[in-house]
Amino acid sequence: MSDSFDVIVIGGGPAGYPAAIRAAQNKLSVACIDEWKNRDGSSAFGGTCLNAGCIPSKALLESSELYHRALHEFAAHGVTLDGVGFDVAAMQKRKGGIVRQMTQGILTLFKGAGVTALTGHGRLLADKKVEFTGHDGAKRTLQAKHVVLASGSEPMALRGVAFDGERIVDSWGALEFGEVPKRLCVIGAGVIGLELGSVWRRLGSETVMLEALEQFLPMADSQLSKEAARHFKKQGLDIRLGAKVSSATVKPDGVHVGYTDAKGAQTLVVDRLIVAIGRRPFTKDLLGDGTGVALDERGFVQVDEQCRTAAADVWAVGDCVRGPMLAHKGKEEGVAVADLIAGHYGHVNYKVIPSVIYTAPEIAWVGQTEEQAKAAGRSTKIGSFPFAASGRAKAMEAGAGFCKVVADAGTDEILGIHIIGPMAGELIAEAVLAMEYSASSEDLQRTIHAHPTLSEAVHEAALAADKRAIDIPNR
Ligand code: FAD
Ligand code: NAD
Numbered sequence: 001m002s003d004s005f006d007v008i009v010i011g012g013g014p015a016g017y018p019a020a021i022r023a024a025q026n027k028l029s030v031a032c033i034d035e036w037k038n039r040d041g042s043s044a045f046g047g048t049c050l051n052a053g054c055i056p057s058k059a060l061l062e063s064s065e066l067y068h069r070a071l072h073e074f075a076a077h078g079v080t081l082d083g084v085g086f087d088v089a090a091m092q093k094r095k096g097g098i099v100r101q102m103t104q105g106i107l108t109l110f111k112g113a114g115v116t117a118l119t120g121h122g123r124l125l126a127d128k129k130v131e132f133t134g135h136d137g138a139k140r141t142l143q144a145k146h147v148v149l150a151s152g153s154e155p156m157a158l159r160g161v162a163f164d165g166e167r168i169v170d171s172w173g174a175l176e177f178g179e180v181p182k183r184l185c186v187i188g189a190g191v192i193g194l195e196l197g198s199v200w201r202r203l204g205s206e207t208v209m210l211e212a213l214e215q216f217l218p219m220a221d222s223q224l225s226k227e228a229a230r231h232f233k234k235q236g237l238d239i240r241l242g243a244k245v246s247s248a249t250v251k252p253d254g255v256h257v258g259y260t261d262a263k264g265a266q267t268l269v270v271d272r273l274i275v276a277i278g279r280r281p282f283t284k285d286l287l288g289d290g291t292g293v294a295l296d297e298r299g300f301v302q303v304d305e306q307c308r309t310a311a312a313d314v315w316a317v318g319d320c321v322r323g324p325m326l327a328h329k330g331k332e333e334g335v336a337v338a339d340l341i342a343g344h345y346g347h348v349n350y351k352v353i354p355s356v357i358y359t360a361p362e363i364a365w366v367g368q369t370e371e372q373a374k375a376a377g378r379s380t381k382i383g384s385f386p387f388a389a390s391g392r393a394k395a396m397e398a399g400a401g402f403c404k405v406v407a408d409a410g411t412d413e414i415l416g417i418h419i420i421g422p423m424a425g426e427l428i429a430e431a432v433l434a435m436e437y438s439a440s441s442e443d444l445q446r447t448i449h450a451h452p453t454l455s456e457a458v459h460e461a462a463l464a465a466d467k468r469a470i471d472i473p474n475r
Contacts, residue, residue, distance in 0.1 A: 126289065
């Protein structure tokens, strides 16, 4: 095998592996180095997303939601069951099978595209040399014309709360529980907290979420946050805002979590504690001396709009650089960089990155919230449509939530679309496409939506922005 490549990608997660594949599609010679090791010691491409994030969490969300619906919704459909149960081991086995299939699929993709897959550690040296240390300890120095850093992120730890991998865990640990904790506490009511809290709550855990901020889901449109909080409360998620955790101690009767809120010092005793307070860039031993690559004050690799680092022909993408820590954002950056390296056009539209929270109801949005649009000085018009008025949603027994369109009152440009309700994560794709093409609300209004579909809610919300909705009264 050659030690020289046009492109070496360090990190094979959802930012790195697409960069490698697109670079190979662009007829460049490519190696992708990844050091991920699973609990059983096996190596796997796919990074956090495929091994311990997006995919396993969605597998467990789906299984637990099916159980929840069998318990609480089937009867409304007239479906009767003679006892409903679940088997955590079977759910975990299914999850593990999906993860294995998806991660092994990357190796097949690499083979098809002609990418050299190297499992082990990569360290950038000066002059675009890369030191590769295989999992067997053998070292080789590789030379690249371009290097793409895609080393991802890791969970943040909380002072006074030490992970023990058993009772006090991060998100990966929370995806591996072998049984349902009777009493569960999650620190952080963000995306991970809500998704993983939902999984275990649906399976029966008494779940308390301790959130430091006074406001729930501040990044979402405030109407969505309010609606979400209402549903989560009904589902039994005990979300305590303004709760500042100071300690967690494992004792024989459980984990004692110490926190303060408006009422003073509190202690909560639980069987398991999940810490989900955000993630930080992972760049441990990534950069040797004299690379010229700079990190910012929070540890992110510094890049420009096109993901160029301070060192010539060294690029960085995904969670290790600024911007939302989302797999699809990293993927687009990886692909754009691989195109730019090949001299093609490459671009990421950072204004149009969708966010999805895979709870029930699902939450999804793209663009500006109503509050952000107003704060930016835009005069807005708003159209909303409740799923309770959607025939398809009613047929699905999923009438909770709504779709909200925020448009500029003068130009009619769509500024943001916000959805809480069934399949919101799928419905948002139409909104993303509309905004990518700078659509007006009238463009959406004049687009035919199949009946009866959930997507009619997006159509009707756009119509409502001009008080022309058909299926709800216009106010
Ligand atoms: P990573 O996926 O972290 O991959 C980086 C890879 O590089 C890893 O394999 C790492 O081992 C390897 N690496 C690091 N340094 C080196 C080195 N020096 N040498 C060799 N290899 C190295 N995002 C979504 O968009 N949707 C979701 O539904 C979603 N769900 C999530 C659920 C959970 C529980 C978690 C934790 C995250 C979730 N995310 C989700 C976030 C998503 O996982 C990340 O945004 C995404 O994985 C970032 O991709 P990346 O390639 O930048 O980094
Ligand atoms: P997050 O930023 O979404 O939420 C962390 C929450 O913890 C925040 O609400 C924050 O206020 C709170 N917090 C911080 N410090 C705290 C403290 N000391 N005590 C109590 N609360 C505290 O981060 P996350 O949920 O850990 O997720 C990490 C990243 O992974 C996010 O950037 C997210 O985008 C990504 N992710 C995405 C998805 C998805 O797209 N569906 C799913 C999971 C994770």
